[in-house]
Amino acid sequence: MFEYQLKRSTRRKTVAIKVSKKVVTVYAPMHVSKTSIEQWLKIKQAWVDLQLNKQLNFIDKQQRPLKQCQVLIFEKPHTLVFKQSASSYVEQSDDVLTIYTSTRVKKLSQKRQQLLCQALEEKLAAYIEMRLAYYCQLMTEALPTKLTFGAYKRKWGSCNSRRELTFSLNLIGAPTHVIDYVIVHELAHLKYHNHSAAFWSRVGKFYPDYKSASAWLKQNGASLQWEFDN
Ligand SMILES: [Zn+2]
Known part of the structure:
Protein backbone atom coordinates (compact mmCIF):
# COMPACT_ATOMS: atom_id res chain seq x y z
CA MET A 1 0.00 0.00 0.00
CA PHE A 2 1.17 3.52 -0.81
CA GLU A 3 1.50 6.40 1.64
CA TYR A 4 -1.33 8.88 1.70
CA GLN A 5 -2.75 11.82 3.56
CA LEU A 6 -6.31 11.43 4.79
CA LYS A 7 -8.54 14.50 4.83
CA ARG A 8 -12.00 14.12 6.31
CA SER A 9 -14.78 16.61 6.05
CA THR A 10 -18.41 16.80 7.20
CA ARG A 11 -19.56 18.14 3.85
CA ARG A 12 -18.18 15.21 1.84
CA LYS A 13 -20.54 12.48 0.66
CA THR A 14 -18.07 10.25 -1.24
CA VAL A 15 -14.45 9.11 -1.07
CA ALA A 16 -12.06 10.67 -3.57
CA ILE A 17 -8.38 10.44 -4.33
CA LYS A 18 -5.91 12.94 -5.74
CA VAL A 19 -2.28 12.54 -6.77
CA SER A 20 -0.39 15.79 -6.99
CA LYS A 21 3.30 16.64 -6.63
CA LYS A 22 3.95 12.96 -5.81
CA VAL A 23 1.65 13.14 -2.79
CA VAL A 24 -1.47 11.02 -2.57
CA THR A 25 -4.39 12.65 -0.78
CA VAL A 26 -7.59 10.82 0.10
CA LEU A 50 0.55 4.95 -12.71
CA GLN A 51 -0.01 8.56 -11.64
CA LEU A 52 3.05 8.52 -9.38
CA ASN A 53 5.25 7.13 -12.15
CA LYS A 54 3.95 9.68 -14.65
CA GLN A 55 4.82 12.48 -12.28
CA LEU A 56 8.19 11.00 -11.55
CA ASN A 57 9.11 10.77 -15.23
CA PHE A 58 8.25 14.41 -15.53
CA ILE A 59 10.57 15.27 -12.64
CA ASP A 60 13.36 13.11 -14.10
CA LYS A 61 13.63 15.35 -17.11
CA GLN A 62 14.29 18.32 -14.87
CA GLN A 63 16.79 16.93 -12.42
CA ARG A 64 19.19 14.30 -13.57
CA PRO A 65 20.83 12.74 -10.56
CA LEU A 66 23.44 10.84 -12.54
CA LYS A 67 25.48 12.09 -15.45
CA GLN A 68 25.02 8.76 -17.14
CA CYS A 69 21.98 6.54 -17.30
CA GLN A 70 23.95 3.31 -17.38
CA VAL A 71 26.20 1.39 -15.02
CA LEU A 72 28.52 -1.49 -15.73
CA ILE A 73 28.18 -4.56 -13.55
CA PHE A 74 31.00 -6.99 -14.17
CA GLU A 75 31.46 -5.50 -17.65
CA LYS A 76 27.79 -5.75 -18.58
CA PRO A 77 25.95 -2.45 -19.17
CA HIS A 78 22.78 -2.03 -17.13
CA THR A 79 20.28 0.73 -17.81
CA LEU A 80 19.33 2.78 -14.77
CA VAL A 81 15.62 3.36 -14.26
CA PHE A 82 14.21 5.52 -11.46
CA LYS A 83 10.75 4.95 -10.06
CA GLN A 84 8.74 5.75 -7.00
CA SER A 85 7.19 3.28 -4.67
CA ALA A 86 5.88 2.83 -1.15
CA SER A 87 9.40 1.94 0.04
CA SER A 88 12.96 2.42 -1.20
CA TYR A 89 14.78 -0.52 -2.79
CA VAL A 90 16.73 -1.65 -5.85
CA GLU A 91 15.68 -4.33 -8.29
CA GLN A 92 17.91 -5.92 -10.90
CA SER A 93 16.77 -7.73 -13.98
CA ASP A 94 18.94 -9.00 -16.82
CA ASP A 95 20.17 -5.60 -17.98
CA VAL A 96 18.12 -3.07 -16.03
CA LEU A 97 18.72 -1.71 -12.56
CA THR A 98 15.56 -0.11 -11.20
CA ILE A 99 15.93 2.21 -8.22
CA TYR A 100 12.73 2.74 -6.31
CA THR A 101 12.53 5.59 -3.84
CA SER A 102 9.81 6.05 -1.31
CA THR A 103 7.40 8.94 -1.89
CA ARG A 104 8.50 10.25 1.51
CA VAL A 105 12.11 10.79 0.38
CA LYS A 106 12.99 14.48 0.30
CA LYS A 107 16.54 14.56 -1.08
CA LEU A 108 15.75 12.42 -4.09
CA SER A 109 19.04 12.52 -5.98
CA GLN A 110 21.04 11.88 -2.80
CA LYS A 111 18.85 8.92 -1.87
CA ARG A 112 19.16 7.42 -5.36
CA GLN A 113 22.94 7.70 -5.21
CA GLN A 114 22.97 6.02 -1.83
CA LEU A 115 20.72 3.17 -2.99
CA LEU A 116 22.76 2.66 -6.14
CA CYS A 117 26.09 2.61 -4.29
CA GLN A 118 24.68 0.23 -1.71
CA ALA A 119 23.38 -2.18 -4.36
CA LEU A 120 26.66 -2.14 -6.30
CA GLU A 121 28.69 -2.56 -3.13
CA GLU A 122 26.66 -5.63 -2.16
CA LYS A 123 27.36 -7.24 -5.52
CA LEU A 124 31.04 -6.39 -5.48
CA ALA A 125 31.43 -7.47 -1.85
CA ALA A 126 29.78 -10.82 -2.54
CA TYR A 127 32.20 -11.51 -5.40
CA ILE A 128 35.33 -10.24 -3.61
CA GLU A 129 34.56 -12.15 -0.39
CA MET A 130 34.20 -15.35 -2.36
CA ARG A 131 37.46 -14.81 -4.29
CA LEU A 132 39.35 -13.65 -1.18
CA ALA A 133 38.50 -16.95 0.49
CA TYR A 134 39.84 -18.79 -2.55
CA TYR A 135 43.05 -16.78 -2.94
CA CYS A 136 43.82 -16.66 0.78
CA GLN A 137 43.80 -20.42 0.83
CA LEU A 138 45.90 -20.61 -2.34
CA MET A 139 48.46 -18.10 -1.03
CA THR A 140 48.33 -19.49 2.53
CA GLU A 141 47.32 -16.14 3.96
CA ALA A 142 44.89 -15.65 6.81
CA LEU A 143 41.69 -13.86 5.81
CA PRO A 144 41.82 -10.05 6.08
CA THR A 145 40.63 -8.63 9.40
CA LYS A 146 38.49 -5.98 7.73
CA LEU A 147 37.10 -5.38 4.29
CA THR A 148 35.85 -1.95 3.17
CA PHE A 149 34.70 -0.43 -0.10
CA GLY A 150 34.85 3.17 -1.14
CA ALA A 151 34.51 5.53 -4.07
CA TYR A 152 38.25 6.06 -4.48
CA LYS A 153 39.37 7.94 -7.54
CA ARG A 154 43.00 6.96 -7.75
CA LYS A 155 43.34 3.50 -6.31
CA TRP A 156 41.83 0.10 -6.96
CA GLY A 157 42.69 -1.38 -3.64
CA SER A 158 44.88 -0.95 -0.59
CA CYS A 159 45.96 -2.78 2.51
CA ASN A 160 47.73 -1.99 5.76
CA SER A 161 49.75 -3.79 8.41
CA ARG A 162 46.59 -4.53 10.40
CA ARG A 163 45.55 -6.71 7.45
CA GLU A 164 42.66 -4.40 6.58
CA LEU A 165 41.79 -4.38 2.91
CA THR A 166 39.92 -1.76 0.91
CA PHE A 167 38.66 -1.96 -2.65
CA SER A 168 37.35 0.68 -5.00
CA LEU A 169 33.66 0.48 -5.74
CA ASN A 170 34.50 1.28 -9.36
CA LEU A 171 35.79 -2.28 -9.72
CA ILE A 172 32.16 -3.41 -10.06
CA GLY A 173 32.39 -2.51 -13.77
CA ALA A 174 35.58 -4.49 -14.43
CA PRO A 175 35.79 -8.05 -15.78
CA THR A 176 35.98 -10.56 -12.94
CA HIS A 177 39.47 -11.73 -13.93
CA VAL A 178 40.72 -8.15 -13.50
CA ILE A 179 39.11 -7.97 -10.05
CA ASP A 180 40.93 -11.23 -9.23
CA TYR A 181 44.19 -9.54 -10.17
CA VAL A 182 43.49 -6.63 -7.77
CA ILE A 183 42.74 -9.15 -5.01
CA VAL A 184 46.01 -11.04 -5.58
CA HIS A 185 47.89 -7.73 -5.79
CA GLU A 186 46.57 -6.62 -2.39
CA GLY A 204 52.95 -13.69 -10.77
CA LYS A 205 53.06 -16.96 -8.89
CA PHE A 206 49.34 -16.81 -8.12
CA TYR A 207 48.18 -14.67 -11.04
CA PRO A 208 50.52 -15.36 -13.98
CA ASP A 209 48.80 -12.99 -16.41
CA TYR A 210 49.13 -9.96 -14.11
CA LYS A 211 50.74 -7.77 -16.78
CA SER A 212 47.71 -7.83 -19.06
CA ALA A 213 45.27 -7.33 -16.15
CA SER A 214 47.28 -4.36 -14.93
CA ALA A 215 47.41 -2.96 -18.49
CA TRP A 216 43.64 -3.41 -18.79
CA LEU A 217 43.13 -1.26 -15.69
CA LYS A 218 45.48 1.45 -16.98
CA GLN A 219 43.67 1.53 -20.31
CA ASN A 220 40.06 1.18 -19.15
CA GLY A 221 40.17 2.40 -15.58
CA ALA A 222 38.82 5.86 -16.37
CA SER A 223 35.72 4.39 -18.02
CA LEU A 224 34.85 2.57 -14.80
CA GLN A 225 34.43 5.80 -12.83
CA TRP A 226 30.93 7.01 -12.35
CA GLU A 227 30.10 10.60 -11.78
CA PHE A 228 27.22 12.18 -9.97
CA ASP A 229 25.61 15.55 -10.41
CA ASN A 230 25.64 17.35 -7.13
ZN1 LIG B 1 50.36 -2.14 -4.98
Missing part, protein backbone atom coordinates in the same frame (compact mmCIF):
# COMPACT_ATOMS: atom_id res chain seq x y z
CA TYR A 27 -10.74 12.83 0.83
CA ALA A 28 -13.42 11.08 2.84
CA PRO A 29 -16.66 11.78 4.72
CA MET A 30 -16.43 11.68 8.53
CA HIS A 31 -18.43 8.46 8.96
CA VAL A 32 -16.46 6.19 6.60
CA SER A 33 -14.21 3.79 8.52
CA LYS A 34 -10.48 3.58 7.87
CA THR A 35 -10.87 -0.11 6.95
CA SER A 36 -13.33 0.58 4.16
CA ILE A 37 -11.17 3.44 2.89
CA GLU A 38 -8.18 1.09 2.71
CA GLN A 39 -10.25 -1.55 0.94
CA TRP A 40 -11.26 1.02 -1.64
CA LEU A 41 -7.65 2.18 -2.01
CA LYS A 42 -6.51 -1.37 -2.80
CA ILE A 43 -8.69 -1.27 -5.91
CA LYS A 44 -7.13 2.08 -6.79
CA GLN A 45 -3.53 0.88 -6.29
CA ALA A 46 -2.70 0.40 -9.99
CA TRP A 47 -4.10 3.79 -10.93
CA VAL A 48 -2.15 5.52 -8.13
CA ASP A 49 1.10 3.78 -9.16
CA LEU A 187 47.12 -10.03 -0.78
CA ALA A 188 50.71 -10.00 -2.03
CA HIS A 189 51.16 -6.66 -0.26
CA LEU A 190 50.52 -8.43 3.06
CA LYS A 191 54.02 -9.92 2.65
CA TYR A 192 55.70 -7.11 0.73
CA HIS A 193 54.65 -3.54 1.49
CA ASN A 194 56.20 -2.26 -1.73
CA HIS A 195 56.36 -2.94 -5.46
CA SER A 196 59.72 -4.73 -5.39
CA ALA A 197 60.74 -7.59 -7.70
CA ALA A 198 59.94 -10.01 -4.88
CA PHE A 199 56.44 -8.54 -4.66
CA TRP A 200 55.80 -8.96 -8.40
CA SER A 201 57.14 -12.47 -8.37
CA ARG A 202 54.64 -13.34 -5.64
CA VAL A 203 51.82 -11.77 -7.67
Whole structure:
Protein backbone atom coordinates (compact mmCIF):
# COMPACT_ATOMS: atom_id res chain seq x y z
CA MET A 1 0.00 0.00 0.00
CA PHE A 2 1.17 3.52 -0.81
CA GLU A 3 1.50 6.40 1.64
CA TYR A 4 -1.33 8.88 1.70
CA GLN A 5 -2.75 11.82 3.56
CA LEU A 6 -6.31 11.43 4.79
CA LYS A 7 -8.54 14.50 4.83
CA ARG A 8 -12.00 14.12 6.31
CA SER A 9 -14.78 16.61 6.05
CA THR A 10 -18.41 16.80 7.20
CA ARG A 11 -19.56 18.14 3.85
CA ARG A 12 -18.18 15.21 1.84
CA LYS A 13 -20.54 12.48 0.66
CA THR A 14 -18.07 10.25 -1.24
CA VAL A 15 -14.45 9.11 -1.07
CA ALA A 16 -12.06 10.67 -3.57
CA ILE A 17 -8.38 10.44 -4.33
CA LYS A 18 -5.91 12.94 -5.74
CA VAL A 19 -2.28 12.54 -6.77
CA SER A 20 -0.39 15.79 -6.99
CA LYS A 21 3.30 16.64 -6.63
CA LYS A 22 3.95 12.96 -5.81
CA VAL A 23 1.65 13.14 -2.79
CA VAL A 24 -1.47 11.02 -2.57
CA THR A 25 -4.39 12.65 -0.78
CA VAL A 26 -7.59 10.82 0.10
CA TYR A 27 -10.74 12.83 0.83
CA ALA A 28 -13.42 11.08 2.84
CA PRO A 29 -16.66 11.78 4.72
CA MET A 30 -16.43 11.68 8.53
CA HIS A 31 -18.43 8.46 8.96
CA VAL A 32 -16.46 6.19 6.60
CA SER A 33 -14.21 3.79 8.52
CA LYS A 34 -10.48 3.58 7.87
CA THR A 35 -10.87 -0.11 6.95
CA SER A 36 -13.33 0.58 4.16
CA ILE A 37 -11.17 3.44 2.89
CA GLU A 38 -8.18 1.09 2.71
CA GLN A 39 -10.25 -1.55 0.94
CA TRP A 40 -11.26 1.02 -1.64
CA LEU A 41 -7.65 2.18 -2.01
CA LYS A 42 -6.51 -1.37 -2.80
CA ILE A 43 -8.69 -1.27 -5.91
CA LYS A 44 -7.13 2.08 -6.79
CA GLN A 45 -3.53 0.88 -6.29
CA ALA A 46 -2.70 0.40 -9.99
CA TRP A 47 -4.10 3.79 -10.93
CA VAL A 48 -2.15 5.52 -8.13
CA ASP A 49 1.10 3.78 -9.16
CA LEU A 50 0.55 4.95 -12.71
CA GLN A 51 -0.01 8.56 -11.64
CA LEU A 52 3.05 8.52 -9.38
CA ASN A 53 5.25 7.13 -12.15
CA LYS A 54 3.95 9.68 -14.65
CA GLN A 55 4.82 12.48 -12.28
CA LEU A 56 8.19 11.00 -11.55
CA ASN A 57 9.11 10.77 -15.23
CA PHE A 58 8.25 14.41 -15.53
CA ILE A 59 10.57 15.27 -12.64
CA ASP A 60 13.36 13.11 -14.10
CA LYS A 61 13.63 15.35 -17.11
CA GLN A 62 14.29 18.32 -14.87
CA GLN A 63 16.79 16.93 -12.42
CA ARG A 64 19.19 14.30 -13.57
CA PRO A 65 20.83 12.74 -10.56
CA LEU A 66 23.44 10.84 -12.54
CA LYS A 67 25.48 12.09 -15.45
CA GLN A 68 25.02 8.76 -17.14
CA CYS A 69 21.98 6.54 -17.30
CA GLN A 70 23.95 3.31 -17.38
CA VAL A 71 26.20 1.39 -15.02
CA LEU A 72 28.52 -1.49 -15.73
CA ILE A 73 28.18 -4.56 -13.55
CA PHE A 74 31.00 -6.99 -14.17
CA GLU A 75 31.46 -5.50 -17.65
CA LYS A 76 27.79 -5.75 -18.58
CA PRO A 77 25.95 -2.45 -19.17
CA HIS A 78 22.78 -2.03 -17.13
CA THR A 79 20.28 0.73 -17.81
CA LEU A 80 19.33 2.78 -14.77
CA VAL A 81 15.62 3.36 -14.26
CA PHE A 82 14.21 5.52 -11.46
CA LYS A 83 10.75 4.95 -10.06
CA GLN A 84 8.74 5.75 -7.00
CA SER A 85 7.19 3.28 -4.67
CA ALA A 86 5.88 2.83 -1.15
CA SER A 87 9.40 1.94 0.04
CA SER A 88 12.96 2.42 -1.20
CA TYR A 89 14.78 -0.52 -2.79
CA VAL A 90 16.73 -1.65 -5.85
CA GLU A 91 15.68 -4.33 -8.29
CA GLN A 92 17.91 -5.92 -10.90
CA SER A 93 16.77 -7.73 -13.98
CA ASP A 94 18.94 -9.00 -16.82
CA ASP A 95 20.17 -5.60 -17.98
CA VAL A 96 18.12 -3.07 -16.03
CA LEU A 97 18.72 -1.71 -12.56
CA THR A 98 15.56 -0.11 -11.20
CA ILE A 99 15.93 2.21 -8.22
CA TYR A 100 12.73 2.74 -6.31
CA THR A 101 12.53 5.59 -3.84
CA SER A 102 9.81 6.05 -1.31
CA THR A 103 7.40 8.94 -1.89
CA ARG A 104 8.50 10.25 1.51
CA VAL A 105 12.11 10.79 0.38
CA LYS A 106 12.99 14.48 0.30
CA LYS A 107 16.54 14.56 -1.08
CA LEU A 108 15.75 12.42 -4.09
CA SER A 109 19.04 12.52 -5.98
CA GLN A 110 21.04 11.88 -2.80
CA LYS A 111 18.85 8.92 -1.87
CA ARG A 112 19.16 7.42 -5.36
CA GLN A 113 22.94 7.70 -5.21
CA GLN A 114 22.97 6.02 -1.83
CA LEU A 115 20.72 3.17 -2.99
CA LEU A 116 22.76 2.66 -6.14
CA CYS A 117 26.09 2.61 -4.29
CA GLN A 118 24.68 0.23 -1.71
CA ALA A 119 23.38 -2.18 -4.36
CA LEU A 120 26.66 -2.14 -6.30
CA GLU A 121 28.69 -2.56 -3.13
CA GLU A 122 26.66 -5.63 -2.16
CA LYS A 123 27.36 -7.24 -5.52
CA LEU A 124 31.04 -6.39 -5.48
CA ALA A 125 31.43 -7.47 -1.85
CA ALA A 126 29.78 -10.82 -2.54
CA TYR A 127 32.20 -11.51 -5.40
CA ILE A 128 35.33 -10.24 -3.61
CA GLU A 129 34.56 -12.15 -0.39
CA MET A 130 34.20 -15.35 -2.36
CA ARG A 131 37.46 -14.81 -4.29
CA LEU A 132 39.35 -13.65 -1.18
CA ALA A 133 38.50 -16.95 0.49
CA TYR A 134 39.84 -18.79 -2.55
CA TYR A 135 43.05 -16.78 -2.94
CA CYS A 136 43.82 -16.66 0.78
CA GLN A 137 43.80 -20.42 0.83
CA LEU A 138 45.90 -20.61 -2.34
CA MET A 139 48.46 -18.10 -1.03
CA THR A 140 48.33 -19.49 2.53
CA GLU A 141 47.32 -16.14 3.96
CA ALA A 142 44.89 -15.65 6.81
CA LEU A 143 41.69 -13.86 5.81
CA PRO A 144 41.82 -10.05 6.08
CA THR A 145 40.63 -8.63 9.40
CA LYS A 146 38.49 -5.98 7.73
CA LEU A 147 37.10 -5.38 4.29
CA THR A 148 35.85 -1.95 3.17
CA PHE A 149 34.70 -0.43 -0.10
CA GLY A 150 34.85 3.17 -1.14
CA ALA A 151 34.51 5.53 -4.07
CA TYR A 152 38.25 6.06 -4.48
CA LYS A 153 39.37 7.94 -7.54
CA ARG A 154 43.00 6.96 -7.75
CA LYS A 155 43.34 3.50 -6.31
CA TRP A 156 41.83 0.10 -6.96
CA GLY A 157 42.69 -1.38 -3.64
CA SER A 158 44.88 -0.95 -0.59
CA CYS A 159 45.96 -2.78 2.51
CA ASN A 160 47.73 -1.99 5.76
CA SER A 161 49.75 -3.79 8.41
CA ARG A 162 46.59 -4.53 10.40
CA ARG A 163 45.55 -6.71 7.45
CA GLU A 164 42.66 -4.40 6.58
CA LEU A 165 41.79 -4.38 2.91
CA THR A 166 39.92 -1.76 0.91
CA PHE A 167 38.66 -1.96 -2.65
CA SER A 168 37.35 0.68 -5.00
CA LEU A 169 33.66 0.48 -5.74
CA ASN A 170 34.50 1.28 -9.36
CA LEU A 171 35.79 -2.28 -9.72
CA ILE A 172 32.16 -3.41 -10.06
CA GLY A 173 32.39 -2.51 -13.77
CA ALA A 174 35.58 -4.49 -14.43
CA PRO A 175 35.79 -8.05 -15.78
CA THR A 176 35.98 -10.56 -12.94
CA HIS A 177 39.47 -11.73 -13.93
CA VAL A 178 40.72 -8.15 -13.50
CA ILE A 179 39.11 -7.97 -10.05
CA ASP A 180 40.93 -11.23 -9.23
CA TYR A 181 44.19 -9.54 -10.17
CA VAL A 182 43.49 -6.63 -7.77
CA ILE A 183 42.74 -9.15 -5.01
CA VAL A 184 46.01 -11.04 -5.58
CA HIS A 185 47.89 -7.73 -5.79
CA GLU A 186 46.57 -6.62 -2.39
CA LEU A 187 47.12 -10.03 -0.78
CA ALA A 188 50.71 -10.00 -2.03
CA HIS A 189 51.16 -6.66 -0.26
CA LEU A 190 50.52 -8.43 3.06
CA LYS A 191 54.02 -9.92 2.65
CA TYR A 192 55.70 -7.11 0.73
CA HIS A 193 54.65 -3.54 1.49
CA ASN A 194 56.20 -2.26 -1.73
CA HIS A 195 56.36 -2.94 -5.46
CA SER A 196 59.72 -4.73 -5.39
CA ALA A 197 60.74 -7.59 -7.70
CA ALA A 198 59.94 -10.01 -4.88
CA PHE A 199 56.44 -8.54 -4.66
CA TRP A 200 55.80 -8.96 -8.40
CA SER A 201 57.14 -12.47 -8.37
CA ARG A 202 54.64 -13.34 -5.64
CA VAL A 203 51.82 -11.77 -7.67
CA GLY A 204 52.95 -13.69 -10.77
CA LYS A 205 53.06 -16.96 -8.89
CA PHE A 206 49.34 -16.81 -8.12
CA TYR A 207 48.18 -14.67 -11.04
CA PRO A 208 50.52 -15.36 -13.98
CA ASP A 209 48.80 -12.99 -16.41
CA TYR A 210 49.13 -9.96 -14.11
CA LYS A 211 50.74 -7.77 -16.78
CA SER A 212 47.71 -7.83 -19.06
CA ALA A 213 45.27 -7.33 -16.15
CA SER A 214 47.28 -4.36 -14.93
CA ALA A 215 47.41 -2.96 -18.49
CA TRP A 216 43.64 -3.41 -18.79
CA LEU A 217 43.13 -1.26 -15.69
CA LYS A 218 45.48 1.45 -16.98
CA GLN A 219 43.67 1.53 -20.31
CA ASN A 220 40.06 1.18 -19.15
CA GLY A 221 40.17 2.40 -15.58
CA ALA A 222 38.82 5.86 -16.37
CA SER A 223 35.72 4.39 -18.02
CA LEU A 224 34.85 2.57 -14.80
CA GLN A 225 34.43 5.80 -12.83
CA TRP A 226 30.93 7.01 -12.35
CA GLU A 227 30.10 10.60 -11.78
CA PHE A 228 27.22 12.18 -9.97
CA ASP A 229 25.61 15.55 -10.41
CA ASN A 230 25.64 17.35 -7.13
ZN1 LIG B 1 50.36 -2.14 -4.98
